[in-house]
Amino acid sequence: MDKSRILWRPIAQAVSQRQLSTLPPKAWVCTQCLRSLRPRPRPSPLRPQRRHQSSNPADNPDFHSIVDNPPQLIRSGRKHNKLGLLILTAIPVTAFVLGCWQVQRLGWKTDLIARFEDRLVRDPLPLPPQVDPDAIKDFDYRRVYARGRLRHDQEMLIGPRLHDGNDGYLVVTPLDRSEQYPAYAAKGINTTVLVCRGWITKDKAAQSTRPEGLPTGEVVVEGLLREPWKKNTFTPDNQPGQEKWYFPDVHEMAGHVGSQAVWVEETMKPDLLASYDREAKGIPIGRAPEVNLRNNHVQYIFTWFSLSLATSIMLWMVVKKPASNMRGSRVRQNTQW
Structure with missing residues (x-):
């Protein structure tokens, strides 16, 4: 049996080679495609496989999220802090009280302005030779006139002061009335008063630059x-020794020149052309005969009452939902963000 197999083997190989020679030639096949068609070996459980590195942190099994942090049980629905509620309640109450106070201030300021304007429409009074300082309060904004000589040698400049955007000074000159009241002068009674003549530009500060603004002889001054x-606290102190005046301190200026502590502001009719002419010649520009008190209390009333209303709404929003029905509830809070 074994001998027959040995004899037939060369005959079968010759026949197979003859058949292969008669077959058509093989077509070209890509080796890379053949590799992809080959079956992949199964991964061995004993051999660790390389994992694909992804740029997405969620694909990394070692990624640690905030939800993985240990939670902490806390109590929700706690009552509001009493101190915080007290402070929040005090804000609208305080604003309402300040608004009511501004209403009173508005009434007081309105009556004061009306009283001053009533004094302005009256005829001017002659200024007496001796004025009681305590009575000046009852004659504030009263129109008066006085006759005498201006002491330009004792002139004082208060400044700097702005007028229509220009820098300058207020000219204050003592008015000597001893010739008008010789009987008082004979008794040694001081009749000199301080007159604020008006505003001049900074370049006209020297008296040599404004000869027309220095009248000689007897003059009549009409003013308020x-x-x-x-x-106030922010105004610097005057320096009389250096002739530097920053604030119209009536008593200090009167003591410096030896006059009464009486202040008269010279007035003039508002005239633009006349003001330009006075400014060019160095003649002081007097103030207009009008009340210049500020009355901003209406704005303050609106501000305080608006603040009181807004904070009251905030307080209502805080306390409108009491937390007593959620006393025993628990929530999970993550503290390691």
Whole structure:
């Protein structure tokens, strides 16, 4: 049996080679395609496989999210802080009280302006030789006139002061009335008063540059009798020794020149051409005979009442939902963000 197989093997190989020679030639096949068609070996459970590196953190099994942090149980629905509610309640109450106070201030300022305007329409009074300082308050904004000689040698410049955007000074000159009242002068009674003549430009500060603004002889001054002002904290102190005046301190200026503590503001009719002519010649520009008190209390009333209303709405929004029905509830809070 084994011998027959041995004899038939060369005969079968010759026949197979003859058949192959008669077959058509093979077509060209891409080796890369053949590799892709080959079956891939199964991964071995004992051999670790390389994983694809992805740029998305969610595809990384080692990614740690905030939801993986340990939660903490807290109590929700706590009652509001009493101190915070007290402060939030005090804001609208305080604003409402300030608004009511501004209403009173508005009434007071309106009556004051009306009283001053009533004094302006009256005929001017002659200024007495001796004026009681305590009575000036009852004659504030009263039109008066006085006769005498201007002491230009004791002139004082208060400044800097702005007028229509230009820098300059207020000219204050003592008015000597001893010739008008010789009987008082004989008794040694001081009749000199301070007159604020008006505003001049900065380049006319020297008296040599404004000879027309220095009248000689007897003059008649008509103006408003004014109460002394109160100095604020931000105004620098005057320096009388260096002739530097920053604030119209009536008592200090009167003591410096030896006059009464009486302040008269010279007035003139508002005239643009006359003001230009006075400015060019160095003649002081007097103030208009009108009340120049500010009355902004209506704006303050609107501001305080609006603030009171807005904070009241905020307070209502805070306390409109009490938290007593959620006393025992729990929520999960993540503290490691």
